[in-house]
Amino acid sequence: MEDQSSQNHQPVSESNSSDKKISAKKIAGFVVALIVVIIMISFFSKAPESDTSQPLELPKNTDGAVDSEEIVLEYTLGDVAEHSTPEDCWFSIEGVVYDVTGYIESGKHGGGDAILVGCGLDATELFNTRPMGNGTPHSEKARSFLPNFDIGNLVQ
Numbered sequence: 001m002e003d004q005s006s007q008n009h010q011p012v013s014e015s016n017s018s019d020k021k022i023s024a025k026k027i028a029g030f031v032v033a034l035i036v037v038i039i040m041i042s043f044f045s046k047a048p049e050s051d052t053s054q055p056l057e058l059p060k061n062t063d064g065a066v067d068s069e070e071i072v073l074e075y076t077l078g079d080v081a082e083h084s085t086p087e088d089c090w091f092s093i094e095g096v097v098y099d100v101t102g103y104i105e106s107g108k109h110g111g112g113d114a115i116l117v118g119c120g121l122d123a124t125e126l127f128n129t130r131p132m133g134n135g136t137p138h139s140e141k142a143r144s145f146l147p148n149f150d151i152g153n154l155v156q
């Protein structure tokens with residue numbers, strides 16, 4: 001009876017030891033997996049933080065900052081007068097300065113060379129009355145071309 005009992009105990013003891021080894025491996029694997037998950041969570045939770053900080057976009061909305069689209073160049077009549085030839089023709093109309101050199105070169109002006117009389121001047125009256133033509137203002141279509149040549153505003 002005693003022998004049987006001791007023989008029965010031996011295998012039971014080995015089986016427990018093997019179970020312990022397996023569960024130790026499982027625990028180690030679980031811990032490693034847990035560490036990997038924690039590292040991944042910390043990595044992905046940092047990404048949105050850096051995205052939302054976006055300090056580089058702040059200057060757009062900073063008070064006093066000037067948007068490049070809002071910059072308007074200013075010229076005096078003296079500046080305009082320096083561009084009074086067919087090859088380099090500026091004039092102002094109603095407070096806006098135009099560089100019409102390209103328009104003249106294109107040969108598309110409906111009134112031919114009549115446009116040249118305005119080069120280097122405030123041509124508001126010439127544009128609106130066309131004294132060398134039929135004496136009427138330019139058409140709305142002609143006026144709609146002006147923004148293509150706008151280079152800034154006329155100042156004193």
Ligand code: HEM
Nearest residue numbers: 110111114115118123126130132133134138139142145146
């Ligand atoms: C000093 C400036 C200018 C003068 C003196 C002038 C003069 C004239 C004249 C004499 C005519 C022919 C029509 C007529 O005989 O009455 C004409 C037509 C025309 N001009 Fe000018 N022009 C000037 C500037 C411009 C500019 C800057 C544009 C366009 C951006 C322009 C666009 C036209 C057009 C489209 C016509 C055809 C008729 C019409 O649509 O009114 N002109 N211009």
